[in-house]
Amino acid sequence: MQQEQNRTIGFIGTGVMGRSMAKNLLKSGYSMNIFTRTKEKAQELIELGAAWKESIEGVARDSDVVITMVGYPRDVEEVYFGEGGILLHASSGTYVVDMTTSKPALAEEIFEKAKAKGVEALDAPVSGGDVGAKNGKLAIMVGGDQEAYYKLLPVFEVMGDNIILQGGAGAGQHTKLANQITIASNMVGVCEAISYARKAGLDAERVLDSITTGAAGSFSLSKLGPRMLKGDYAPGFYVKHFIKDMTIALEAAEEMGLSTPGLSLSLELYQELAEQGDSDSGTQALIKLFERSNCYS
Structure with missing residues (x-):
């Protein structure tokens, strides 16, 4: 070398x-x-x-x-x-x-x-x-x-x-799948938190200022939460690629006989988002599903 x-x-x-x-x-x-x-x-x-x-x-x-x-x-x-x-x-x-x-x-x-x-x-x-x-x-x-x-x-x-x-060999990929499983449920939680804050009549930006530094803190919350509030859906990571990752993770989990209900739910939601035309959006576009169902946007 x-x-x-x-x-x-x-x-x-x-x-x-x-x-x-x-x-x-x-x-x-x-x-x-x-x-x-x-x-x-x-x-x-x-x-x-x-x-x-x-x-x-x-x-x-x-x-x-x-x-x-x-x-x-x-x-x-x-x-x-x-x-x-x-x-x-x-x-x-x-x-x-x-x-x-x-x-x-x-x-x-x-x-x-x-x-x-x-x-x-x-x-x-x-x-x-x-x-x-x-x-x-x-x-x-x-x-x-x-x-x-x-x-x-x-x-x-x-x-x-x-x-x-x-x-x-393969250990890096298994680790990344564990990472994506973590993000999958976390993204749903971030969207639900923002939806809750808005429905409660709060300033969602101020709510994020409080909760991003506490026990709820995560990359998804601190980096993607603000993009959700701004309606910025430019891809830092594509919805279609996240669906690919979650599908691989779910298949791997099933092969090992492992139940991953949070992953399954997140995959279903992102597939719905993609079907509505957001395959090439960033993963933060998941908030759109919650905006439509909760009628606060």
Whole structure:
């Protein structure tokens, strides 16, 4: 493995989160190859010095570390296992890191197939939304071999400030699913709290000022609650991606024989929200369902 800052990082997927993560890596001095389905989404990174590659193959072939931040498990499978995919073209000694929230079993499969080629694989999903990505303050949950984790820790430290190796392959994904399960019920609670405050005739903004610093405090309450009050539904994290995450979590829980009623309810509500046209809104748009049903907006 090359010395720090001499490593060339390949980055595949420059959406809301990936773009900021890649930007921080560029600003810290790393050379970067990038590819995304829509080149225009990568234009800012190209202007900052990233080298555009015409294919995943080009990124895999010319990078020491390949980071992926794509949408769905099917996208992860295509990026890693497809005919032009990473594992077909990455050289022995390359490190690959999937930071997409995906299936633990898929992370284990990537790890095993990568190992057979002499490639080190980590699953490292993140939490912290668009704000955490922009500020380099993401929580990064890592699964894989300890040696590979420590080799890439300096890279992770550019993107996050809470970085923990959770265990072997798939452990990072399981941890992220636990994170999403927590957020799922919390988001319902935030919407209900705001609805209650408004129905009681209170100034909801003042209520948030009081409760965000107490035992009820959370990222959802302090960061997304104010966006709800302003009617700001711009995506820090898409509704459609949260539905994907919750679906994966529910399937994993069911496989383990675990009951998750809070997760099930939240998934139903977000699916209803998506059906009403908010798939591409931020997760805070859930408040719309409560506004409609409670008739106070």
